[in-house]
Amino acid sequence: MTVDAQKETRGFQTEAKQLLHLMIHSLYSNKEIFLRELISNASDAADKLRFEAVSNGDLYEGDSDLKIRISFDKDAKTLTISDNGIGMTRAEVIENLGTIAKSGTAQFMQKLSGDQKKDAQLIGQFGVGFYSAFIVADKVVVTSRRAGTAAAEGVRWECDGDAEFSVETVEKAQRGMTVELHLKDDALEFADNWRLRTIIKKYSDHIAIPVVMLKPIPAGEDAPEVPEDEVINTATALWTRSRSEVTDDEYNEFYKHISHDYSEPVSWSHNRVEGSLDYTSLLYLPSRAPYDLYNRDATRGLKLYVQRTFIMDDAEQFLPLYLRFMKGVVDSNDLSLNVSREILQKDPNIDSMRGALTKRVLDMLAKLAANEPEKYQSFWNEFGQVIKEGPAEDFANREKIAKLLRFSSTHTDKADQDQSLEAYVARMQEGQEKIYYIAAENINTAKSSPHLEVFRKKGIEVLLLVDRVDEWLMSHLAEFDGKSFQDVGKGELDLGKLDSEEEKQAQEKVAEQLKPLLDRVKTVLTEQVAEVRITHRLTDSPACVVVAEHDMGAQMRRILESAGQKVPDSKPIFELNPEHPLVKKLEQESSETRFVDLAHILFDQANLAEGAQLQDPAAYVQRLNKLLLELSH
Numbered sequence: 001m002t003v004d005a006q007k008e009t010r011g012f013q014t015e016a017k018q019l020l021h022l023m024i025h026s027l028y029s030n031k032e033i034f035l036r037e038l039i040s041n042a043s044d045a046a047d048k049l050r051f052e053a054v055s056n057g058d059l060y061e062g063d064s065d066l067k068i069r070i071s072f073d074k075d076a077k078t079l080t081i082s083d084n085g086i087g088m089t090r091a092e093v094i095e096n097l098g099t100i101a102k103s104g105t106a107q108f109m110q111k112l113s114g115d116q117k118k119d120a121q122l123i124g125q126f127g128v129g130f131y132s133a134f135i136v137a138d139k140v141v142v143t144s145r146r147a148g149t150a151a152a153e154g155v156r157w158e159c160d161g162d163a164e165f166s167v168e169t170v171e172k173a174q175r176g177m178t179v180e181l182h183l184k185d186d187a188l189e190f191a192d193n194w195r196l197r198t199i200i201k202k203y204s205d206h207i208a209i210p211v212v213m214l215k216p217i218p219a220g221e222d223a224p225e226v227p228e229d230e231v232i233n234t235a236t237a238l239w240t241r242s243r244s245e246v247t248d249d250e251y252n253e254f255y256k257h258i259s260h261d262y263s264e265p266v267s268w269s270h271n272r273v274e275g276s277l278d279y280t281s282l283l284y285l286p287s288r289a290p291y292d293l294y295n296r297d298a299t300r301g302l303k304l305y306v307q308r309t310f311i312m313d314d315a316e317q318f319l320p321l322y323l324r325f326m327k328g329v330v331d332s333n334d335l336s337l338n339v340s341r342e343i344l345q346k347d348p349n350i351d352s353m354r355g356a357l358t359k360r361v362l363d364m365l366a367k368l369a370a371n372e373p374e375k376y377q378s379f380w381n382e383f384g385q386v387i388k389e390g391p392a393e394d395f396a397n398r399e400k401i402a403k404l405l406r407f408s409s410t411h412t413d414k415a416d417q418d419q420s421l422e423a424y425v426a427r428m429q430e431g432q433e434k435i436y437y438i439a440a441e442n443i444n445t446a447k448s449s450p451h452l453e454v455f456r457k458k459g460i461e462v463l464l465l466v467d468r469v470d471e472w473l474m475s476h477l478a479e480f481d482g483k484s485f486q487d488v489g490k491g492e493l494d495l496g497k498l499d500s501e502e503e504k505q506a507q508e509k510v511a512e513q514l515k516p517l518l519d520r521v522k523t524v525l526t527e528q529v530a531e532v533r534i535t536h537r538l539t540d541s542p543a544c545v546v547v548a549e550h551d552m553g554a555q556m557r558r559i560l561e562s563a564g565q566k567v568p569d570s571k572p573i574f575e576l577n578p579e580h581p582l583v584k585k586l587e588q589e590s591s592e593t594r595f596v597d598l599a600h601i602l603f604d605q606a607n608l609a610e611g612a613q614l615q616d617p618a619a620y621v622q623r624l625n626k627l628l629l630e631l632s633h
């Protein structure tokens with residue numbers, strides 16, 4: 001006996017153990033899904049064999065009739081799922097069934113909430129399909145052999161759901177994998193012909209290869225000499241069938257098969273394209289974001305088939321990054337079976353498919369927004385941040401993406417991002433030429449910003465941008481529906497036709513009169529500010545700070561600085577409200593020290609109102625206390 005053939009016992013990784021435990025204890029409310037998971041794995045294994053056999057036909061070992069066979073033994077309390085797919089070597093078995101060392105396991109474990117229902121969904125998303133066997137079995141025996149290896153190179157893996165598993169090399173005539181489940185006493189219902197058929201029909205009808213069971217012998221008939229198999233499922237690739245033939249349930253189950261997501265998709269789009277390019281696509285919009293949506297290394301992309309043969313998972317060339325949450329299948333009739341990722345990257349045909357698929361997804365989303373606004377809103381809450389990457393990445397579709405965006409707004413009291421740009425434009429006032437927005441750290445800072453005062457007074461709506469990506473997004477959206485965007489915290493306030501001629505003249509006159517005050521304040525704050533001017537954007541506050549028109553926005557600056565990035569120095573503009581009693585007091589202040597103190601305090605307060613940090617908080621407190629003491633004298 002070679003060393004390799006020896007039986008060895010190994011321990012699961014800690015995280016694998018925890019997951020296994022969770023699996024067994026949190027999924028028992030829907031036990032039957034284990035069968036779907038195992039059939040799904042068997043189907044993937046058949047796909048992989050077909051793919052490898054394209055370049056090496058020997059792998060079929062003379063048997064290219066791929067199928068999945070289900071059998072049970074009531075007395076022995078076993079249920080067996082067997083496939084003649086690609087199979088695994090001993091090393092692969094240890095790797096695939098012995099560790100759950102997938103990247104992000106730790107991150108995943110942190111996400112678990114203790115709420116059984118939610119956790120069960122997460123587990124599905126994480127894709128621990130095989131381990132679901134332990135929902136119904138207290139012992140699982142796997143025998144497997146990699147296609148193209150000798151019969152003596154089979155492997156037997158055994159585990160009783162505890163901390164350890166064993167592996168040994170065994171003879172196995174048929175390639176592929178056999179999973180033998182030793183059913184728990186409370187899972188004996190699965191050793192039943194009718195029950196199994198119902199489950200297979202329900203979850204696995206879409207599987208492209210036959211799922212077979214022993215044909216039952218009608219009462220009164222003799223058993224045939226060779227037992228007959230009966231095919232339970234439809235056994236054609238779902239996307240090759242015509243839309244009218246496929247039920248919603250089948251679409252839903254197929255989604256779960258390809259996505260490892262337990263929840264149902266929001267919608268799908270199934271299309272056959274003929275012409276210069278010939279392909280079928282089936283695209284799904286998931287209802288929930290995967291836990292690793294923002295992980296740069298996370299897998300994404302569609303499942304690629306060429307003429308019904310599986311080629312690869314996660315073919316990311318077919319959709320842009322900002323649509324990375326989409327799941328689905330592309331089956332091309334033009335690509336070569338030998339196509340690789342490198343070839344996909346260079347093929348101009350892929351670019352045009354990508355263009356068409358992108359358009360399809362954007363249309364799907366637009367349709368959802370128009371027809372089912374509530375569903376669209378929950379889509380937005382899950383994936384809106386990713387869609388916001390769109391205008392920067394996909395210049396050509398900027399208009400379409402802009403229509404999909406949703407923001408918080410002064411139009412509603414809610415913090416929800418639920419207002420579209422179209423709705424904003426429809427509500428614009430007569431004479432309003434721009435779409436106004438404010439960028440702030442959070443919704444409360446945004447709402448209480450002094451910059452909104454004049455807009456409130458005049459009843460003009462302002463969008464409240466509080467996501468980190470927002471200012472960056474805005475820098476890629478020059479306009480919408482012919483209207484440019486204006487950050488209300490930037491540049492000179494210009495309400496265009498919203499201010500009357502008289503108002504403008506009156507404002508100029510006041511600015512003229514207060515020139516000496518402005519110069520005086522500028523001298524005091526010369527280190528801190530670029531300019532001091534009169535403003536009409538304030539009603540209640542005495543002063544505010546504004547960023548120069550072409551400088552970086554305050555919110556963006558804070559984000560970059562907190563990320564440790566160097567940003568170019570720029571001083572804000574300090575604006576005073578001529579109507580405010582404090583400003584009037586400042587103008588009349590005869591004591592130079594008190595003037596200096598008050599000017600500093602007003603400037604510091606204006607910064608605080610923006611959610612900014614003061615450069616010298618202690619000096620602010622001292623000045624303020626000094627004034628307070630004077631008051632009490």
Ligand code: ADP
Pocket residue numbers: 041042045083085086087088096097126127128129130131176177260
């Ligand atoms: P997932 O399917 O999400 O990768 P599983 O735990 O279900 O996770 O399976 C782990 C791995 O074991 C699979 O990725 C595959 O490589 C291998 N595997 C599982 N079932 C089979 C099978 N029937 N034939 C060949 N390999 C399999």
